[in-house]
Amino acid sequence: MRVVEAFRDAYAGSPQTVWHAPGRVNLIGEHTDYNDGFVLPFAVPWGVTAAVTPRTDGVVRVLSLQSPGEPATFTSYDQSKGWTRYVVGVLAMMGEAVSGADIVVDGDVPQGAGLSSSAALEVAVASALNDALDLGMTPMELALLSQKAENDFVGIPCGIMDQAASALGQEGHALFLDCRSLASRNIPLDLGAHGLSMLIIDTQVHHELADGEYAKRRAECESAARKLGVAALRDVTDLAGALQQLQGDERKRVMHVVTENHRVEALIGLLRAGAVTEIGALLNASHLSLRDQYEVSSPELDVAVEAAVRGGARGARMTGGGFGGSAIALVPVERLDSVKESVSRAYDERGFSAPRFLPAVPAKGAHRVGVS
Incomplete structure (x- = not known):
């Protein structure tokens, strides 16, 4: 060794x-x-x-x-x-x-x-x-x-x-x-038994979480929780009512966190029911929320997700802190080459550096x- x-x-x-x-x-x-x-x-x-x-x-x-x-x-x-x-x-x-x-x-x-x-x-x-x-x-x-x-x-x-x-x-x-x-x-999480693979798409865009954006999001969430009178956003049970009390970025951050917690529970429910092939829609919804409500995506991540789905992935989303890094895509094994080609082509058309593809095995x- x-x-x-x-x-x-x-x-x-x-x-x-x-x-x-x-x-x-x-x-x-x-x-x-x-x-x-x-x-x-x-x-x-x-x-x-x-x-x-x-x-x-x-x-x-x-x-x-x-x-x-x-x-x-x-x-x-x-x-x-x-x-x-x-x-x-x-x-x-x-x-x-x-x-x-x-x-x-x-x-x-x-x-x-x-x-x-x-x-x-x-x-x-x-x-x-x-x-x-x-x-x-x-x-x-x-x-x-x-x-x-x-x-x-x-x-x-x-x-x-x-x-x-x-x-x-x-x-x-x-x-x-x-x-x-x-x-x-x-x-x-036995994806292979369902003919699926989880593909990591490394955008090759490196991020630095200490640059202030990560801390800014956390501070916005803590501020929103104080205004809503809860210990943490996990405690928000009336989302519509909470959103009426907030404005601007804090409102959007609460929307993401509350709905993302629901998506975690829903995805676990699907896995337990054996409906592994159906989790893709939740991945897609998570990405849209991270892009639009939490605002931590990037052009390279968005293109990776969109091109992966277009190439045959059942769902995809950015993963990690954001502003770069990787996306994941749930892909039928027989569509792996198609998804890789779709993402690579989309990156090339936009002048992005070529992405790297990694198999995500638990x-x-x-x-x-x-x-x-």
Whole structure:
């Protein structure tokens, strides 16, 4: 395993433990997590592997195989910069339980595709430290600690969805998560049995959630909730009445969040009824809401969704935070080539960079891998 070999080269010893944590794609339930709502993500085959040995001298050494060179060394958490803040943030949130570590990470999550490489990095490091130090934290506790690292240390006000999907995902299943109670259950998602495939369409447009737009949407939702007298938008039960009390962007944000929660529940109902082929309409509706009410889409995402449906997809939508990243399309297996051709042609006609296509197969959540 190359992460282990790199660890030995960098630190002249074998790692105490090695963990892998996946990225995620969200089937439906977008921008609902930080509104105490419902989400339905699943783990993807790509992720981050972390080789870790704890230290006792307060020193943190971090090396990424995606950033060749010497390990970055910190004697204070505040010294970390860039991507290392996601790693160091996890140690900071663990407090006195950890006093430094030697870490090497290796990732294959497509960067900028909106598949949450940051959550995979956090959960992999947190899981490895939990194992090495025998802290006894549950997968959900590790997800919450990783979220806190991103919120409080990195400064991105993300919800719990990404880290939960990475920590708790199961192969062949989507994860239904109530972001308020943190109750979760795995929902079987066997697309192949119905002749379907979930295709990720990476627009190759990279986004940066820390640029203010993500935080702005969250602030608008919190402001709307205060005006409506509810703890979070998840608590809005009379949508028509709520919309009469709001204006402008806040009105549109509430419209999206409330209807998106309904779509999550409806989609789960269809999956449980075995009507997998019928979920496409909910994906389409989700995209339109994200485009028009939440205003987080982009021309490249819109073209990908429209061209995929035109090419034979049963439904499609943007996934992730928005402003770039990826769309997903529910495609009959026999129409995969047609959908890819349709999207590629539409991009070429508009002068967009060629998209990348990735198969979205529900994968295993964070797990220990052998040191060899």
